[in-house]
Amino acid sequence: MVACEGNRVSKTTTRPRFATRTLLLHLGTVALVVALCTGVYLALAVQQLRAEAESTALGIARTLAEDPQVRAEVARISSLQETPEAEVLRNGELQRIASDVSDRTGALFVVIADSDGIRLAHPTSSRIGQMVSTPFEEVLAGNEVVDWQTGTLGESARAKVPVRDEAGVPVGEVSVGFERTGVFDDLPPLLAVIGATAAGAVCLAIIAFLLLRRRWERLTLGVQPEELVALVQNQTAVLNGVDDGVLAVDIAGVVRVSNDAVDRMLGLESPVGHRLAELGLPPAVVETATGGRTTSTAVVGGRVLYFDSRPVIRDGRPLGDVLIIRDRTDLIALTERLETVRAVTTALRVQRHEFANRMHVVAGLIDAARIDDARGFLDELVERGSVAFPVAGLELLSDPFLHSFLGAKGIEAGERGVALRIADETQLIGSVAEPEDVAAVLGNLVDNAVKAAASGERIPRWVEVAVLGDGDALVVTVADSGPGLAGIDPMAPRTPGEDDHDHVHGHGLGIPLARDIARRRGGDLWIIDAGGGEHGAVLAARIGRAVSDTPTTEEKQ
Known part of the structure; x- marks a missing residue:
């Protein structure tokens, strides 16, 4: 019976140790060979x-x-x-x-x-x-x-x-x-010589085996083969029984352990035995796996992956590093959707508060017998809506979801001193059919543009959004008054711990994730203009199968 305790394996069997059994087998084999040779x-x-x-x-x-x-x-x-x-x-x-x-x-x-x-x-x-x-x-x-x-x-x-x-x-x-x-x-003298030779051969065999056993135990860190079997069984059960990826690299940079989750996340095929640098992985992955960093994040194959590296040391001897890989794509996507819900909730709260204030005004006018003023105020309320979002051109959006969503974003932008406006060429026939994906992509673009405009030196600070319908696809463009991209690729994820001044344009995980969402729906996300003149960066996204032909309530009226 073999039992595992942490990273130690204790053997409770009464059978001789493998080294002893191997020594007896080794000596028996040598004795048999010597006897046969002596006889011949x-x-x-x-x-x-x-x-x-x-x-x-x-x-x-x-x-x-x-x-x-x-x-x-x-x-x-x-x-x-x-x-x-x-x-x-x-x-x-x-x-x-x-x-x-x-x-x-x-x-x-x-x-x-x-x-x-x-x-x-x-x-x-x-x-x-x-x-x-x-x-x-x-x-x-x-x-x-x-x-x-x-x-x-x-x-x-x-x-x-x-x-x-x-x-x-x-x-x-x-x-x-x-x-x-x-x-x-x-x-008789000949037999004496043969016997001495045979005894010498057995002694050499014993010495050779003792040296071999010492080398063996040094290579296996003193773990016996029976214990190695248990370790392999436990390793297989543990590594392939979890969703996290486990990648072990020795001090020479050669992959020694890779479970199924790693192969799936990184798109590898039988990486064990190959050097990490030969697998074509992103630099952040290689640097973290070899101990250059303790943590990092990268987008690999459209998945947002979090890497955590830990050194492996036994008896004061460094053996390499173990890289734990966690897929955070769904978590980040959920965070983006929750952020959308929070923005809409904030907009609704503002609408409710504003609507309550206006109802108090109407009630005051009626109590003061100013019926004509109350009717005029209600007519203006019907024409403008229940709340006046600080977004110029918002009336161009007939879809209620985009109206409320961009209105909420306009409130957030206004708190940072940035004016959000809708471009005059905006035109959308139909309604948004996939609000979660649209909010994730459009929200990332608008949030990044607001950050860029707020960090820029141009006055006034503004962000302009254009929304167009292309069949069942939704096409959006977002421009800002920020400093532009300055030659930095916004699609590359920013490594945690870096403080790059231009990370607002996608050096985090939002832009790569938004691009992945757009591509999964048959679209894409790209850069129209890197900026630097009279305006900042201009980015666009096309989201397929995001628009329904069903008219909105306002269109029916």
């Missing part, structure tokens, strides 16, 4: 010793069989009709020669036999004159025989070579053998 090497060594013994025996037998004295003596004895006497053979020249060769070479035996297989020389003198104990027919046929055989002196590596007369006819044999124990006298 030992088999080759034994085979080599056998081959050397056989080769030595064959060489001695050949030399002895070619000796002229041996050939002549064996040929003479083989030509006799009767069997030679054993006593004569024991003291004969062949026994002396065989004994000398055996003493010089350390052979187990040197045996000389005639054509009938009678021993003419033998290490055991009592066996001279008797038949040999191993087959000799093949040798008398003229063939050399090298083999391991068991005779009267035990098992030995022996070589049998025919002894030929002057005519080259086999007339006997020479048999030379080496004792088995003598052949393998060199085997």
Whole structure:
């Protein structure tokens, strides 16, 4: 069982640690390989010793069989009709020669036999004159025989070579053998060397594994593989179970963790293993992800994203940074809509207050029996409306929503010393069908223009709005008396903390969000004139599917 506590993992199982199990497996594998290699090497060594013994025996037998004295003596004895006497053979020249060769070479035996297989020389003198104990027919046929055989002196590596007369006819044999124990006298030292080598190999394997384990634990920060499995499972469950994006970058700027939310928000595809600078992300994202900033905001793919970066440090060692990405598009859009509602509510409150004041005036005129004055006042009220918004040309707007909305904006602008007016070319047939989107786009443009006019040095300060209908699309243009854009792109979002004097024209999030709303409805938002002469900036927006053909109440009348 593996349990996670914060960023620590505790293992409650009684099984040996992975390092111990790996060490045992490692040692077992090394021991098996060493045993196999030792067995193969030992088999080759034994085979080599056998081959050397056989080769030595064959060489001695050949030399002895070619000796002229041996050939002549064996040929003479083989030509006799009767069997030679054993006593004569024991003291004969062949026994002396065989004994000398055996003493010089350390052979187990040197045996000389005639054509009938009678021993003419033998290490055991009592066996001279008797038949040999191993087959000799093949040798008398003229063939050399090298083999391991068991005779009267035990098992030995022996070589049998025919002894030929002057005519080259086999007339006997020479048999030379080496004792088995003598052949393998060199085997114990060889085994000692092999054992020492095997022990050294095992020791090297242990040392190599200890170094490998140390390197492994340093790379994994001491976390065992069982714990890594739990971490991966928990990471997958946590990262893909939240709506926020999580992007982890190591100290080299390589992406190591990226959940589904990050891929969706930033439009990435399998970014893990790639350098952050190679992914084509906005500079604000790259700078925040690598620890250059702690927080920032950017518009990516039409979404307003908030970035929060935190460094990751373990045991005093920096590992990189984790970037938390939150989608604030819906929140900002809701804020814009609430701002619209607040503006309309303020306008309604002003209307109610103004209407109540006028009703008091009418009531006072009636109480004073000034009926004609009261009727004239009511006629003027019907003609002008319930409240007089400080917006020149507002009567050009027949749509009640735009009338109230821009009237409320006019009141707010007036509080800042800016006059809001409606352009003479304003003409809208129909009514607004999507007031929320229209308020978000038009409200941003008007608010930015009011801020620009209020911060400008031109007197008087003004903002002019033109509203036109284009089929089912609403086209608005907003101009102001401010200082203009001064070469700054209003579509680029302003980084929080910067105090740019021209951020009123869109260095926040309002303009990019308004443009995104307009584009989603088949329109766009653009700059007509950057300003700088007699007027400030002029911006325009086209909002598709925002106008309905249904006439307003005033149009019906």
